[in-house]
Amino acid sequence: MAQATGLRLPHASSAKRADRMLAVLRSVNSRGSVALAELASELSVSAATLRRDLADMEDQGLLIRTHGGARPQAVHDEVPVHLRDLEAREAKHRIAIRAAELIPTGPYAVALSGGTTTAEIAKALSRRTQLTIVTNALTIALELASRPTSKVILTGGVVRSTSFEAVGVLAENTFKAVNVGTAILGVDGISVAGGATTHDEVEARTNHAMVEHAQRVMVVTDGSKVGRVTLARMAEPSQIDLLITDTTADPDELQRLRDAGITVHQVEPRR
Numbered sequence: 001m002a003q004a005t006g007l008r009l010p011h012a013s014s015a016k017r018a019d020r021m022l023a024v025l026r027s028v029n030s031r032g033s034v035a036l037a038e039l040a041s042e043l044s045v046s047a048a049t050l051r052r053d054l055a056d057m058e059d060q061g062l063l064i065r066t067h068g069g070a071r072p073q074a075v076h077d078e079v080p081v082h083l084r085d086l087e088a089r090e091a092k093h094r095i096a097i098r099a100a101e102l103i104p105t106g107p108y109a110v111a112l113s114g115g116t117t118t119a120e121i122a123k124a125l126s127r128r129t130q131l132t133i134v135t136n137a138l139t140i141a142l143e144l145a146s147r148p149t150s151k152v153i154l155t156g157g158v159v160r161s162t163s164f165e166a167v168g169v170l171a172e173n174t175f176k177a178v179n180v181g182t183a184i185l186g187v188d189g190i191s192v193a194g195g196a197t198t199h200d201e202v203e204a205r206t207n208h209a210m211v212e213h214a215q216r217v218m219v220v221t222d223g224s225k226v227g228r229v230t231l232a233r234m235a236e237p238s239q240i241d242l243l244i245t246d247t248t249a250d251p252d253e254l255q256r257l258r259d260a261g262i263t264v265h266q267v268e269p270r271r
Contacts, residue, residue, distance in 0.1 A: 015089075020045065021053055021062075024070070028063050033071040061161065091222045091246040091269035096120035098244050098267050099184060099220055106130055108181050111210045112140050113234075114165035114203075115186025117220045119143060125150070134178055136166040136206060153178070160203065167206040175209040183214035185235065187221050189228030190243065192256045196235040197228075204232030211235045216242070222269075223248030226257075237262065 020043055027042070028034050040050045054065050063070045099121045103110060107130045112118045114137035122140045125131060131150040135141055141154040155174035157166030165171075185207060189197040196219050198204050211217050217240050226249035237260045245254075246269045254264050 017053070021057060024050075024053060024057065025062055028070050029072050033066060033069055035069040037068070039069070091248070091267070092117045092120045094267040094269065095220050095222070095244050095246065096124045098265055099218060100124035100128075102218070102242070102244075102265075103128070103131075103182060108132070109134065109178070111135065111175065111178075111180040111183040111214060112137065113183075113185045113207050113210065114140065114163045117222070118184055118186040121184060121220065132180075134175070134180060134210075136171045136174075136210075138164045138166070157206070158202075160200065163200075163203065165203060165206075167200070167202045171206045172209040175206070175213055178213060180210075180214045182216045182218055183210045184218045184220060185211070187219055187225060187234065188230040189225050190219050190221060190240075190257070191227050191229050191253060192237055192260050194229035195233045195237050196240060197230040197233050199230050199232070201232040204234045207234040211239055218242040218244065220244045222246055223250070226250050227253035 023043060024039060027039060036047060036050060036054070040047050043050070054063070054070050057063050058065050061073060063073050095117055103125065109132040110125070112122060112133060112135040114135075118137065119140055122133070122143045125133070126144055126147040127149060129149050132153065133140075133144055133150055134153045134155070136155040136157060138154075138159065141152055144150060144152045153174070155166050155171040157168045157171030159166050185196055187196045188199050198207070211234065217235060219235075219240055219242070223246045226245055237257070240262050242263050242265065243257060244265045244267070247266050248269060249266065258264055
């Protein structure tokens with residue numbers, strides 16, 4: 001992801017380390033204070049390696065190191081965006097290509113929510129001309145601003161540290177002030193029971209404003225989130241036109257979504 005001078009986005013240096021850090025984060029958040037020796041044994045890594053991971057995670061505000069272990073910074077289910085980046089990477093890349101193919105050529109306006117899948121879509125659209133991209137995601141705005149082939153409109157708002165999305169009244173007012181051809185939503189869950197959902201209620205309200213001012217709504221997510229319901233609803237099933245996911249998604253839930261009137265596109269996560 002492109003970075004502006006002076007803006008340091010936290011990250012994991014490899015897919016293997018990202019997986020390990022995700023496992024640590026989930027263990028600490030679900031169990032509370034956890035001993036270093038216990039984590040090292042569960043993950044089959046040395047204590048020295050795990051100490052480095054914990055130090056970096058504390059620097060990134062993900063947890064708090066204790067004498068001989070770690071405890072949660074804040075207990076929540078949402079994985080920070082810089083660690084989500086390496087999850088289901090190939091599936092997200094293929095979903096992004098399909099999503100970009102479904103955006104009409106010529107002058108057109110697209111709204112993009114935050115998330116690692118929508119960030120991949122931004123990359124896929126970055127060489128297109130005559131596009132206007134409206135987004136509340138700092139990472140997406142930076143990606144597109146480094147390749148100025150399109151007009152980029154970045155909302156105001158309060159930036160969430162886990163997703164780098166601007167949310168709240170300022171962001172909502174921006175989305176309410178524009179009309180877009182397609183709104184593309186990254187989600188933490190999609191189902192007939194819950195619609196398109198996310199972990200944060202303020203983020204959901206902001207993205208709902210995006211949905212209400214779009215001619216078409218496209219949800220993009222890897223298969224692990226199909227059938228999942230999280231805290232806050234961004235869109236009712238009746239507001240969603242398209243779902244792009246991969247072939248690992250629950251086929252029964254996909255059929256329920258089709259029966260609700262949603263067109264489903266599936267991609268193979270690997271060649």
